Every structure is written in structure tokens, then in C-alpha cells.
Amino acid sequence: MQNHMGHTLSQKLIATHLAGDGGDVSPGQVAEVWPGDLVEVTVDLVLSNDVTAPIAIREFAKLGVDRVFDPDKVVMVADHFAPNKDIKSAEQCLAMREFARAQCLPHYFDVGRMGIEHVLLPEQGLVTPGDVVVGADSHTCTYGALGAFATGMGSTDIAVAMATGRTWMRVPETIRIVYYGQLRPWVGGKDLILHTIGEIGVSGAVYKAIEFAGPAADDLSMAGRFTMSNMAVEAGAKAGLFAVDDTTRSYVDARTSRPYSVYEPDADASYAREVEIDVSLIEPQVAFPHLPENVRSVTEASDVWIDQVVIGSCTNGRLEDLRVAAEVLRGRQVHTDVRCIIIPGTQQVYLDALEEGLVETFVRAGAVVSTPTCGPCLGGHMGVLAAGERAVSTTNRNFRGRMGHPESEVYLAGPAVAAASAVKGRIVGPREVLH
């Protein structure tokens, strides 16, 4: 009966990767898959970082396998606590570095070449449409923006994927979210995804995939799409996908010559839920502590005084994000009570920002510009909060204690609101600064 129904993007991507001898994983040998099926799939890329790789390497050693399944497809990035924040972090990076050398991994990225992993991998052309990617980092879902099925897992899953080139997964149901209407000024991908999480909740998509669709989604640049896919996991989703279009193709074709496959969801695919969002009604958004679903319009934030602003991360550390921040900060000064920390996502983003004069704009405004790192997003280093301090951050999580002391507070926003708030010393939209 199901044969008459169309397939979602996730179903198609998983079906094309079914492991040939699925063996004891049912149902295995079928050319199509349906939500709820447990299947074994081959993976095109396996990612880990300096926090998750050490455990993966430890578990890998217990598998009785000497070599990774394909050195070209195993990526490791030192980005979380790198440049090393303390001795223990240095030892974790060292363990990863030694493993990468012993396994001759061409895609091992250390300080100087590394960037924040989910900005770096697409930029380096390591992910292409049609791929299945697993990573020991929950924001691996970022690559859904490229029409890849990409999902986060734990270190043990990644150890097994590094050894076998395979993983098991449950085929997810899909929520389709259709965006239409004209975006208001200063509203971008971050505002759309925050608004969406506010609508469906932090468990609104647990065990499910999200397909982002509609004319307003099509109008987004790749940077905006990466931001949205990145935060699919904040609604509990396993993956957050965009269908491939010319925007995707020109991004990918500029970065790799590897051939890739493009799939589209069928018009008669079956969705668990369909949501329509008129983007013309959306103002710049802010997620209040301590959940990404506590979303309000920036105009509803009155008198929230802040101590720190962070602009960067795998969510908003791309050149377009820095351009938006620079537009607000150019010729203005960061409020004297605010520390404004700006973190280009990769060395390339840093260099581009330098050549465009963005870095000079930031430094003249009284912001600091850091080497790429995940540091402050997870309260690691480069901007940890004290008790009672508040930050506006373009990152993806505002859980209790996420950026430091359990009594500190994180407000999530896009780069325009973050930069404007840095100038005013309290949470405001860019219009309050520019007029």
C-alpha cells in the first residue's frame, strides 16, 4: 500500500545508501525505505572533534580493527578547546593528532588550518549533495543545507563508522516547513529558525527530519540555509534538509569537482506534519534563557542589559554573518560595559573578513577578533561568563550554564541584533542603532 506514496528527501538519501549485505538489520535489501525502518547504511564522511574523538579513538581500539575504513572519508577537527585551553585539552588534541597521523588522514585540521567544523567542511568541499554524513557532534545536521543526510551521533557510533564505513539508523518521519513571503530588513536565517523552534518547541521534531521549503527558503543564501539546518537539532530533529537548487550547485561547484547526486522530495511524499510560516510577519528574534524555544521578537526585549556579545560559531560564523555585524558596527563603538567577541568560522572566513576590511571595522569599534574556535559557545574558553552575567550570542544553545556559570544567562540572536546590542549595552534590534 505504501508503494503508492512518494518519498521524502530523507527516505531517498537513506535508500541510496543501504548497505549491500544489511544482514541482520531489517528490512535491509529493499530499494525504498519507510519511516520507522531500522536500516544499515554506508556513510560518505565520518567527523569528530577534539572533545568527541578521544572517546571514539578509545572505542575504535576495542573493535579489533587496525585501520579506518577509508582515510579520505574520516575527518577530524581540533576546534572545541583549541587552541588548547589547558593541559587536559592539550592532551585530548594530542591524542587526536597522533591517531590522525598514524591513520594518515588527509582531512585532519589542526590550528592554522582548522576552522569551526561545520563552517569548515562545506567550505572545503568535503560534503556534497546526496551524501550521508555522520559526526560526533550534534550540529552535524548543518550539512542538510547541501541536500545531504547528515546527523549527529555519539563517539561510540563514530568509532564503529570509522571502522566499518557503516552505521545503523531509524528512517525518520519528516516535518515539512514551508516559508513564504518577503523577509523584512535585518531578518535572516537565524531569525527564521529561532521563530520555527519557538513554534514547534525544543522537542517538536524529536526522532524526525525537517525539510525546509518554500519560496522564502529558496531565497536564502547558503549561509542562511546552513544556519537553519544547524539548529534543526535544537527542535530535536535528526536532520534538517534543503532541496538542492542553483544556489547549492554554485556553492558546491566552486569547492569540489567530486560528482554528486541530487534528489528531490516527491510531491506526494507523506509528512508527519506540515507547517506554513509567513516570513513577512517575522521581526528579528531573540531566544531568552534557558531554552532555544523561549523566542520573542527583539522589540519585546526591554531593558535587558548585557555584559558580553559573541558573534560567530557553527551557526553564524560565516562571512555573510560578519558582513551584517560590520554593517551595524561600522563607525560605532561597542558599549563600554560590553565585551564584544567576534569569531570568524574558518581561516578563509578570517582572511576574507580581513581583506574586506571587516576586521578593521570590528577592532576600531572596540570588539576583539579571535582565531576560529567553538570556545565560548559551550563555556569552554575565550569568553566564559561569571555568575549573574548576561550575553547575547549568535550561537545555538542557551541552556543553563552553557556559556559559563550556572547563574549566567544566554540570549540567542542573529548577528544584526547581537551587533546592535553590543553598541547599546542592552538587547535591541539594529534599527535602534542605525536611526
Place this chain on the structure above:
Amino acid sequence: MINMTGTSRKFGDHVDTDVIIPARYLNVSTAEELARHCMEDIAPEFASAVKPGDFIVAGENFGCGSSREHAPLAIKGAGIACVIAKSFARIFYRNAINTGLPIMECPEAVQGTEQGDQLTVDLGSGTISNSRTGHTYVTSPLPPFIMDIVAAGGLVRYTRRRLEAHSEVQV
């Protein structure tokens, strides 16, 4: 499987991995070290008060957030025998199965359990009994494939067994 009896440690909805084990401790990765800081940002007394064999009883979306396997490791290291929740975030769910931390999804049992209740849990039959209320709850069993991973003692042992079987066939 043997019945496990212990005390319930109750938590609310959306207990995220940053509170299960704050990122500032992710520069270590052994269960014993991580256990010392388990839940410290929302329940500072948890790590010292918890007794081996206790149960975490929590609401919706337990373990949401980061993919850090340090979260189930910290809970296991603290001596928790099983996490019972209304629902789990999917990465945490996988990580728990893969690392051998027993978990049960049972909204009714969570609803009927208070902090400090004595529970008896039988993983084999999927039953949870509350000695204060006298109620017994039955959960739906894990899918057979996932039960195979649990029975093997986690994903590494399961995979190792498969790889060894595969190489014997090739020889």
C-alpha cells in the same frame, strides 16, 4: 534478568546534556571523573547523594542538546542503574544503548513517581514497580535489533562480534 531496586531521583522536562555534564568538564573522559560533576548545575547535591542502583526519573526529551557521550558515561559512573523518562532525545538514546546505560521510555511511570520513591525495575520484562503506590507499569520492549546491541553489552562488542564472524566467512 535480575530485578533492580533503588530510589528515584526526579527531574523535569528537557534535561540537556550541558546540565548532565557541563562542557567545562569535557577535557576528561573517564566515567569516574565525569560522575563527580553529573547534574551539578541543576542539582548540586546529586553527585554526592546518589547511591549505586538509584534511578533517574525524568520528563520529556531527556538528554537533549550535544552529542557528548560524556553524558551517559557520567550518569553510569554515578551509579545510576537505569534512566526512566517520558521521552529521550535521539542522540542520547543511541549513546545510552551504545555504552550500556539502561533506559526505559514510560510516561505513565514518570507521572506516578515522586522524588525518593522506591522502584523495582525489570529490564527483561520492561516492568517498573513503585512500592509507595503499589503500581506496576509495563513499557513496550526495545526493537529486536537494539535488544541485540544491549544483549551484546553495547555497540563495540556487538560490532566486534559481527566483524569477527564476517572475517571467518571470508577465510
